[in-house]
Amino acid sequence: MIAREHGFESWPKFAKHIETLRMNRAAASLDDAASAFLEAACAPRHGHSLGGLDEAEIILARHPHVATSSIYTAAVLANEAAVRAFLGRDPGSATAKGGPRGWDALTHLCFSRYLRLDHARSDAFVRTARALLDAGASANTGWVQTIDHPNPRPVLEAAIYGAAGIAQHSGLTRLLLERGADPNDEETPYHVIETRDNTVLQILLDSGKMNARSLNTVLLRKCDWHDPEGVRLALEHGADPNEMTVWGVTALHQAVRRDNSLQMIGILLDHDGDPTVPNREGVSAIQIAARRGRADALDLFEKRGISINLDGLDALIGACARDRKETVRSLLAAEPSLKSALIAHGGALLAQFAGVGNLRGVRNLLDLGVSASALYREGDGYFGIARNSTALHVAAWRAWPEVVKELIARGAPVNATDGQGRTALQLAVKACVDSYWTERRSPDSVRALLEAGASPAAIELPTGYDEIDKLLRQRPLR
Numbered sequence: 427m428i429a430r431e432h433g434f435e436s437w438p439k440f441a442k443h444i445e446t447l448r449m450n451r452a453a454a455s456l457d458d459a460a461s462a463f464l465e466a467a468c469a470p471r472h473g474h475s476l477g478g479l480d481e482a483e484i485i486l487a488r489h490p491h492v493a494t495s496s497i498y499t500a501a502v503l504a505n506e507a508a509v510r511a512f513l514g515r516d517p518g519s520a521t522a523k524g525g526p527r528g529w530d531a532l533t534h535l536c537f538s539r540y541l542r543l544d545h546a547r548s549d550a551f552v553r554t555a556r557a558l559l560d561a562g563a564s565a566n567t568g569w570v571q572t573i574d575h576p577n578p579r580p581v582l583e584a585a586i587y588g589a590a591g592i593a594q595h596s597g598l599t600r601l602l603l604e605r606g607a608d609p610n611d612e613e614t615p616y617h618v619i620e621t622r623d624n625t626v627l628q629i630l631l632d633s634g635k636m637n638a639r640s641l642n643t644v645l646l647r648k649c650d651w652h653d654p655e656g657v658r659l660a661l662e663h664g665a666d667p668n669e670m671t672v673w674g675v676t677a678l679h680q681a682v683r684r685d686n687s688l689q690m691i692g693i694l695l696d697h698d699g700d701p702t703v704p705n706r707e708g709v710s711a712i713q714i715a716a717r718r719g720r721a722d723a724l725d726l727f728e729k730r731g732i733s734i735n736l737d738g739l740d741a742l743i744g745a746c747a748r749d750r751k752e753t754v755r756s757l758l759a760a761e762p763s764l765k766s767a768l769i770a771h772g773g774a775l776l777a778q779f780a781g782v783g784n785l786r787g788v789r790n791l792l793d794l795g796v797s798a799s800a801l802y803r804e805g806d807g808y809f810g811i812a813r814n815s816t817a818l819h820v821a822a823w824r825a826w827p828e829v830v831k832e833l834i835a836r837g838a839p840v841n842a843t844d845g846q847g848r849t850a851l852q853l854a855v856k857a858c859v860d861s862y863w864t865e866r867r868s869p870d871s872v873r874a875l876l877e878a879g880a881s882p883a884a885i886e887l888p889t890g891y892d893e894i895d896k897l898l899r900q901r902p903l904r
Contacts, residue, residue: 460499462485463482464526466539467499467540468529482540521563532567542592542595565605581612587611596629603630619644631659641660642666645677667698668699683718691723691726695730715727719788741753745757747779754794769794776798777802780833781824812846819849819853827874830850841879841881849880850875851882852885854871872898
């Protein structure tokens with residue numbers, strides 16, 4: 427009766443139909459789980475180094491058959507035996523594309539989160555990749571993504587980028603290079619530098635395959651990472667400190683813009699870096715050093731026999747940075763309008779001087795009429811400085827307590843908020859517990875701000891630094 431109600435002449439035919447539906451549903455469930463696993467187990471399309479393995483592991487626990495359901499899942503997990511079995515059944519699977527992202531197996535392998543995070547599988551990944559390459563996979567495979575900066579265009583996310591730039595995997599990087607991988611895509615040289623462990627970078631440089639553009643990208647980006655050994659490596663392999671990069675600056679411009687140490691600037695000078703070369707906007711490293719308050723860099727240039735030829739406002743800024751009071755007086759006597767020009771740029775200058783801890787320079791700017799409450803309207807995303815910060819925000823965030831004290835004494839508003847709603851006290855606390863500068867942390871900035879009336883209301887205790895916790899507990903909420 428039930429069979430006929432559903433249009434079937436007999437029960438066996440109806441039962442077969444039910445079994446077919448069940449099998450289809452099971453297959454669909456497996457396909458869905460496999461797709462979900464590949465999405466969870468591979469680097470996200472944006473922010474490639476983000477995320478962990480928790481979601482992928484949960485899917486595997488619930489659907490263990492996913493692990494060997496396709497050559498793609500097997501490659502992501504570095505299951506060499508399963509990959510070889512797929513290749514044995516279908517040699518074309520070495521280059522076939524599939525999965526939710528339409529990638530081939532080697533691309534899945536090179537962008538696997540397991541490659542980056544599960545070091546126990548490290549050797550297995552190399553063996554599995556070798557099996558795919560031996561079967562015909564291309565070492566130059568990858569996927570294309572459209573990016574918006576600096577202009578919309580398609581960019582190859584190459585397999586070697588996954589291996590070298592994201593996973594920092596030396597064995598896989600070496601294997602891909604041996605099999606003909608080209609490391610001169612946009613992403614590999616840009617991202618491989620994002621560590622102080624230069625093992626994989628060394629492999630790329632020693633391969634001799636990196637072209638001039640890639641070498642100079644590495645050099646400039648190592649300035650972003652404040653890595654003297656990385657800078658030295660790039661220079662020793664032929665990077666040019668005076669080459670204008672696609673960003674419109676040389677490595678020496680970048681070193682000064684990023685407040686690199688004198689050691690790093692000195693290494694660039696040792697390799698014939700020229701601080702007089704203008705960037706795309708016509709500004710030299712000497713001018714940048716003056717505007718950022720880098721008296722130490724200006725002194726180093728001069729010590730190396732390089733003339734500090736600044737004129738107009740830059741000359742006045744440089745004299746303030748270097749605490750050359752007589753030069754300041756003579757410049758203003760010859761051109762009084764420079765003072766108003768200085769004050770007009772005062773918010774940015776005061777913040778930048780504060781950011782490098784140039785106490786004397788800060789005093790000189792304040793003495794010339796720059797207001798301690800002047801705003802650094804543009805901020806600086808690289809240093810995590812919000813728009814509309816004051817110099818006090820910057821000094822507190824970058825852990826320069828003597829500058830904090832000076833700015834407070836000169837009338838800087840202690841409870842003012844920056845463009846992200848943060849007070850100088852919040853930034854001083856964060857500098858102590860969660861910043862690049864924790865190595866030089868002290869409670870002094872927090873103490874000075876609290877004594878000046880800064881409100882601790884937005885600070886959660888404990889902060890992670892006992893010295894400032896004691897100070898904060900002594901202050902009532904306001």
